[in-house]
Amino acid sequence: MKPNACQPMNLPSPEAGEWLKFARQRLHNIEDGGLAAQVILAHVLGKSREFVLAHPEYRLENDQQAQLERLLTRFEQGEPLAYLTGKREFFGLTFGVSPAVLIPRPETEILVEKALDWLKRHPQRRLAADVGTGSGCIAASLAYHVPDLRCVAVDRSWQAIQIARRNFERLGVLGRVFPLTTNLLDAVGGVFDLVCANLPYIPTAELARLAVSRFEPQLALDGGWSGLDWIAVLIKDSARWLAKGGLLLLEIESGQAEEVTQLAYQSLPAVKIEIIHDLHGLPRLVWLERTQ
Numbered sequence: 001m002k003p004n005a006c007q008p009m010n011l012p013s014p015e016a017g018e019w020l021k022f023a024r025q026r027l028h029n030i031e032d033g034g035l036a037a038q039v040i041l042a043h044v045l046g047k048s049r050e051f052v053l054a055h056p057e058y059r060l061e062n063d064q065q066a067q068l069e070r071l072l073t074r075f076e077q078g079e080p081l082a083y084l085t086g087k088r089e090f091f092g093l094t095f096g097v098s099p100a101v102l103i104p105r106p107e108t109e110i111l112v113e114k115a116l117d118w119l120k121r122h123p124q125r126r127l128a129a130d131v132g133t134g135s136g137c138i139a140a141s142l143a144y145h146v147p148d149l150r151c152v153a154v155d156r157s158w159q160a161i162q163i164a165r166r167n168f169e170r171l172g173v174l175g176r177v178f179p180l181t182t183n184l185l186d187a188v189g190g191v192f193d194l195v196c197a198n199l200p201y202i203p204t205a206e207l208a209r210l211a212v213s214r215f216e217p218q219l220a221l222d223g224g225w226s227g228l229d230w231i232a233v234l235i236k237d238s239a240r241w242l243a244k245g246g247l248l249l250l251e252i253e254s255g256q257a258e259e260v261t262q263l264a265y266q267s268l269p270a271v272k273i274e275i276i277h278d279l280h281g282l283p284r285l286v287w288l289e290r291t292q
């Protein structure tokens, strides 16, 4: 193909296949760089990944080339792909994301699976809360799969609640999921059958050393001095808002299971506790079922 006179310097010839080769080369040191290049190209063209692979001859407009270059550079600088494309798959659904919310993680799908199992076994228990909803991925996934569920989705971040609300609307669950900006369950009255919480759990001192804190929101990661500052308050108050026979499901860091267990025994009069491990065999979830 002949070079295009208007083509910006350093960019490959304006065909999709050529751009993919060029991008793959540039990203060869980055894990899954080739896949990222396909995702970026599909996003900019507004097509599927299958389409861009099947149509290497597809012509790129000048503005598309410029956008591709900007996104490629941001990806090279470490920005997560989900923030570049503005979306992430979670539990088979697509969620809009921005740097105001944590990018939903596969390990959190375990929490959703366990919650859905429990809801299936307790068809009379249909009032839920998702504390620290972020993109809304937990609340939306539960409501999507349980059509008679009603769920309050709270977050301290107003920006996160705006993202969550849009996701609830797009997934058709907004009438049954109620987004609200508040600290924990402070502004919410009532008693819940199921409370799910993926609150921040990284100790403040550790945070600066972690790559995740470069792009994802501090508010979503910083668990205070102990890492459990928010989780501890939630557990301590749980006797007030968790129904008898209700379930509190908490995502934690692997080293926190023992401390969370102790807190639960101190705070709930009668509780059945289970620690659930992730695919790497690490403690990832605490199951607290209030028996009385």
Ligand SMILES: C[S@@+](CC[C@H](N)C(=O)[O-])C[C@H]1O[C@@H](n2cnc3c(N)ncnc32)[C@H](O)[C@@H]1O
Binding pocket: 101, 102, 103, 104, 105, 108, 131, 132, 133, 134, 135, 136, 137, 138, 154, 155, 156, 157, 160, 182, 183, 184, 198, 199, 200, 201, 219, 220, 221, 230
């Ligand atoms: C680890 S992110 C989880 C987001 C989402 N639930 C997920 O699993 O991807 C924690 C979320 O809790 C919110 N958060 C932090 N402290 C909070 C608090 N005290 N009350 C309510 N939400 C809080 C953050 O803004 C953030 O959106």
